[in-house]
Amino acid sequence: DIQMTQSPSSLSASVGDRVTISCRASQNINYYLNWYQQKPGKAPKLLIYVASTLSSGVPSRFSGSGSGTDFTLTISGLQPEDFASYYCQQGSTTEVTFGGGTKVEIK
Amino acid sequence: QVHLQESGPKLVKPSETLSLTCSVSGSFMSTYYWAWIRQPPGKGLEWIGAISSSGSTNYNPAFKSRVTLSVDTSRTQFSLTLTSLTAADTAMYYCARQRDYSSQFDSWGQGTLVTVSS
Numbered sequence: 524d525i526q527m528t529q530s531p532s533s534l535s536a537s538v539g540d541r542v543t544i545s546c547r548a549s550q551n552i553n554y555y556l557n558w559y560q561q562k563p564g565k566a567p568k569l570l571i572y573v574a575s576t577l578s579s580g581v582p583s584r585f586s587g588s589g590s591g592t593d594f595t596l597t598i599s600g601l602q603p604e605d606f607a608s609y610y611c612q613q614g615s616t617t618e619v620t621f622g623g624g625t626k627v628e629i630k
Numbered sequence: 631q632v633h634l635q636e637s638g639p640k641l642v643k644p645s646e647t648l649s650l651t652c653s654v655s656g657s658f659m660s661t662y663y664w665a666w667i668r669q670p671p672g673k674g675l676e677w678i679g680a681i682s683s684s685g686s687t688n689y690n691p692a693f694k695s696r697v698t699l700s701v702d703t704s705r706t707q708f709s710l711t712l713t714s715l716t717a718a719d720t721a722m723y724y725c726a727r728q729r730d731y732s733s734q735f736d737s738w739g740q741g742t743l744v745t746v747s748s
Binding site: 524554555556557559565566567568569572573578610612614617618619620621622623624 | 688729733741
């Protein structure tokens, strides 16, 4: 199976900051990488799919990049509602796997 | 717009079998897969498996000997059966729609917390 490694596992940031979260795959997944946001007590929400395509209704301050094994989620201008956990997920193989998550907390 | 809702027991005894159902309102097209994902308390997400509306299945090898997915297109429902439960199976269980391009999960149920305890 393909292992997905996210870093950092947590970070503290302030409103307005630019935040970057990394996700690395254990083998080449081309661009079959998706990002989710999860708030406490809620189901995850799809933010970005195929590495860089914004899901419907997601603000443009969210962006994704990367291909192959290294991917990045960037939040440009962190808003109060962005404090949450973020997960990457690869869809390159029929056996889907998630990263361990990154918790974005208020500094 | 699609809406998913999980249903099933909230408390199950060790060694017993868990059965959960996801009811789907809205589109139940054959181009989609329908998935189960779980999240132990305070931990990350784990994909259990997925089934198409025609009954084709993909399973996480970590569960393969214990899990069965089924689908009832007439009721627009799909189900999860997980056997030989242990405390490690205590988790929030989500059903979700899995798209076929990047296997992204674009619609989720609210989740149901299942506790395995005697």
